[in-house]
Amino acid sequence: MKKTITVLAACGAVLATTVPAHAAPVKDPVRALKSKLVAGHGVRFAETTVVTGDGKLTLQKRKGSFQFDAKGIAASDISATSKGRADERTISVGTYSYTKGGIYKEKFEGGATWVKSRGLPGGASGFYGQVINPAEPKTLAALVKKGRLKGRTLTGKITFKDLAKVSRWFDASVPLRMHDDTKVSYTLTLSSAGLVSRVKSSYAATGVFDANGFEGKTMTIDSRFTGWGAKTRIKAPAPSDVATAPN
Incomplete structure (x- = not known):
């Protein structure tokens, strides 16, 4: 009898030490995010955008970082590459954005290489x-x-209209969207600390580009986030290098 009890106790100890770490409940993601919102700190990201329909085409790749303040995003620095367009870099600080390359690939008066505008972070x-x-x-x-949280994965759907109500980023990044009722399907992957490590979203391409070339096609964007809370410093370009956006 004593031997049986000893064996059972040993088995229990083994089970206790082999329970996978992902079985532990994930921390509240909103609370986890707020704990990282410290001035002078931020997060890095890298993403790929593809369009599917009659095949699969990579539209662009981006990478960059966000700098925080106590409320959220205070600044950003984003570089983009895509086939058929000039490389682009945009720095946003507060309500102003500074873009170099892309549609502003030529230099301006005085040799300025950055164009200053409001919005479009x-x-x-x-x-x-x-x-x-x-x-x-x-x-x-x-x-x-x-959404619905299962393990470390949060899935759901949200319309452009509802996203614009809560997200300054969305409202500023896609100000000329065509259909507010477009639904975005999303999958967020969380770390054990509750921080988002990956965002995958998709929506009907005509929600933004209502043109024949995008009819029946789907935009899918896959983003990875790393370095939550890392020290981050983003500065606007020197005034001598900045021109005002043309009308």
Whole structure:
């Protein structure tokens, strides 16, 4: 009898030490995000955008970083590459954005290489970029509310209209969207700390580009986020290098 009890106890110890780490409940993602919103810190990302329908085409790739303040995103620095368009870089600080390359590939008066404007934190590449920004507390809260969390994966759907209500990023990145009732399907992958490590979203391409070439096609954007809370410093370009956006 004593031997049986000893064996059972040993088996219990083995089971206790082999329970997979992912079995532990994930921390509240909104609370986890807010804990990282410290001035002078931020997060890095890299993403790929593809369009599918009659095949699969990679439209663009982007990488960059967001700098935080206590409320969310205070600044961003994003570089984009795509086939058939000049490489683009956009720095946003506060309500102003500075873009170099892309549609502004030529130099301006005085040799300025950056163009200053309001809005468009993602530059022109924002029209092809990730529409869901997990670094915005209100956005993340809406996704959690509308979605279903299973393990470390949050899935759901949200319309352009509802996304625009909570996300300054979306509203500024895609200001000329065609259909507010377009539904975005999203999948967020969380770390054990509750932080978003990946965002995959997809929607009907005609939601933004209502043209024959996009009819029946789907935009899918896959973004990876790393370095949550890393020290980040983003500065606007020197005034001597900046021109005002042409009308």
